[in-house]
Amino acid sequence: MMFTEIKQKPFEYLILLFLLTISAFAFIYFSYDSFIQRRVIYFSAGTYFLWSLYHHYRRGDLQPSIVIEYLLIGILGIVLLSSTLF
Amino acid sequence: MNKFISRLIIPQETNNYKALLLRPSFLTLFIVVYLLNQQLIHTLSLIKPGILGYSSEITQQKVLDLTNQERLTQGLSELKYNPVLSLSAQKKAQDMFDNNYWAHNSPQGKTPWDFFTAAGYQYSVAGENLAKDFYNTDSVIGAWMKSPTHRDNILNPKYEEIGIGVVNGILNGIKTTLVVQHFATPLATSITTPEVPQDSVVPETVQVPQPEYTTQDFSSPVLSASKPLISPLALSKAIGGTLFVIIVSVLFIDGYLTLKNKTHRFSSSNAGHIGFLAIIFLLMIFSHSGNIF
Numbered sequence: 001m002m003f004t005e006i007k008q009k010p011f012e013y014l015i016l017l018f019l020l021t022i023s024a025f026a027f028i029y030f031s032y033d034s035f036i037q038r039r040v041i042y043f044s045a046g047t048y049f050l051w052s053l054y055h056h057y058r059r060g061d062l063q064p065s066i067v068i069e070y071l072l073i074g075i076l077g078i079v080l081l082s083s084t085l086f
Numbered sequence: 087m088n089k090f091i092s093r094l095i096i097p098q099e100t101n102n103y104k105a106l107l108l109r110p111s112f113l114t115l116f117i118v119v120y121l122l123n124q125q126l127i128h129t130l131s132l133i134k135p136g137i138l139g140y141s142s143e144i145t146q147q148k149v150l151d152l153t154n155q156e157r158l159t160q161g162l163s164e165l166k167y168n169p170v171l172s173l174s175a176q177k178k179a180q181d182m183f184d185n186n187y188w189a190h191n192s193p194q195g196k197t198p199w200d201f202f203t204a205a206g207y208q209y210s211v212a213g214e215n216l217a218k219d220f221y222n223t224d225s226v227i228g229a230w231m232k233s234p235t236h237r238d239n240i241l242n243p244k245y246e247e248i249g250i251g252v253v254n255g256i257l258n259g260i261k262t263t264l265v266v267q268h269f270a271t272p273l274a275t276s277i278t279t280p281e282v283p284q285d286s287v288v289p290e291t292v293q294v295p296q297p298e299y300t301t302q303d304f305s306s307p308v309l310s311a312s313k314p315l316i317s318p319l320a321l322s323k324a325i326g327g328t329l330f331v332i333i334v335s336v337l338f339i340d341g342y343l344t345l346k347n348k349t350h351r352f353s354s355s356n357a358g359h360i361g362f363l364a365i366i367f368l369l370m371i372f373s374h375s376g377n378i379f
Contacts, residue, residue: 004345005357016358020365027369032233032378048362052354061352065110069354072113077366079117080329083124084322085373 012055019047034085041081045074095336096343103349105340107333116329123325127318131259138318139261140219140375146172146250148223149265153240153248156231160241165269171249174205175266178214182264183255188379190214202270209270213239217265218257219319220376226265229378236378245269260318319375330367334360 006013023044030036052070056062089100094112097103106112131138154164178201181192191197198214215236220226230236239245251266341356343349 005341005355013357013361016361020361024365024369031373032229032236034377044362044365048358052358055355055358063352066352066354068110069108069113072110072117073354073359073362076113076117076120076333077362079120080326081366081370083121084319084326084370 009055009058012051012058016048016051016055019051020044023047037085038082041078045078048077049074095339097340097347097349103344103351104353105336107336108340116333120326120329124322127321128259131318133259135256135259135261137261138259138316138321139256140221140263140317140319142220142254142263143222144220144226144252144263144265145223146252149226149250149252149267150248152223152227153267156227156240162241162243163246165245165248168207168247168249168270170205170207171202171247171268171270172251173249174201174207175214175249175251175268176253177201177205177251178268179251179253179264179266180255183253183257186258188216188218188257188377190216190379198268202268207270208273210273211242211244212268212270213242213245214269215239215265215267216379218377219260219262220265221374225374225376226378229376230267233378239267239269242269244271246271317375323370326370327367330363334363334367 023040026040027037027044030040049070053062053067056066092098093101094106097105101109127138150165150167157164178198181196181201182188185192185194187193199209199212202209202212215230217226217229220229227240230240247270249268249270251268252263253266254261254263256262257264337356337360344351344353
């Protein structure tokens with residue numbers, strides 16, 4: 001299922017992989033600095049949300065319900081990580 | 087009941103071919119539940135201080151050894167242990183517990199340098215490193231060495247002496263160990279090993295360093311006798327991990343059945359959600375406790 005989605009738009013998923021990898025490395029690199037780590041989490045969720053807009057715009061199904069779902073998944077990611085660690 | 091559970095996790099006609107757990111209302115519920123859980127942990131730590139906390143194997147001796155080891159690898163001289171500086175560091179740690187703060191300057195306006203002078207140490211240059219919630223000494227030193235400003239203190243060639251405070255107590259309701267390093271170089275005219283002031287407040291859980299540091303035995307962990315019951319970080323990770331497993335499992339089921347049944351619908355990318363949440367989950371699981379300041 002996942003692979004079918006990825007096979008259809010490999011370049012877009014490559015961008016997502018790149019963004020998430022950058023975020024993960026930045027988070028680990030700044031492990032001594034919780035201020036920067038918080039910003040990395042916001043950046044990660046923000047870029048994921050922007051990626052979703054781009055992805056669904058290109059797919060032609062950019063619907064308000066889909067936008068809200070990505071927004072909530074992004075917020076869930078922020079809450080899970082930031083409220084656990086800080 | 088079974089029908090409701092089925093609607094929660096399996097895409098079907100009755101839920102408009104989208105698992106209810108993946109709908110905005112349930113995602114909002116997950117966020118609210120997790121925030122409430124975190125608030126509950128915070129409240130519990132205040133109502134029943136000491137139940138939650140971090141156990142520690144940190145020793146003053148190992149902090150000293152590892153600090154000097156880092157200096158030696160950089161070609162710098164070893165720092166000489168000074169018991170008066172250690173008293174100053176212990177008082178600083180105890181002051182943070184007593185006044186419930188985590189900073190270089192106290193809410194009453196005390197600076198780190200006030201502790202140096204109160205302990206009877208006259209310095210020409212001085213510095214302070216703070217750490218809390220760490221499990222062992224290696225991770226404390228590792229975190230300090232990763233931070234440019236803390237690393238500068240450890241590797242500052244201007245410092246000649248060091249004092250270390252490793253004190254356990256309850257900060258914001260959480261049982262923890264505070265580690266304080268006080269670096270300094272004495273004024274040329276000052277006595278490097280002055281007597282400890284008689285009116286000094288000595289934390290009960292810490293062994294007071296004697297002037298002859300070479301015979302000092304401070305190699306035992308300070309917190310071994312009173313380990314807290316639950317680590318708040320481990321508790322949060324367990325609950326966060328459970329949420330992650332639920333959501334990702336439903337995403338897999340939803341994606342698989344949608345593909346299998348060839349359901350056509352406007353939907354978000356399950357692969358994207360799984361990838362994003364997986365990164366968040368991994369960072370959460372592999373992050374360790376410990377803060378430096």
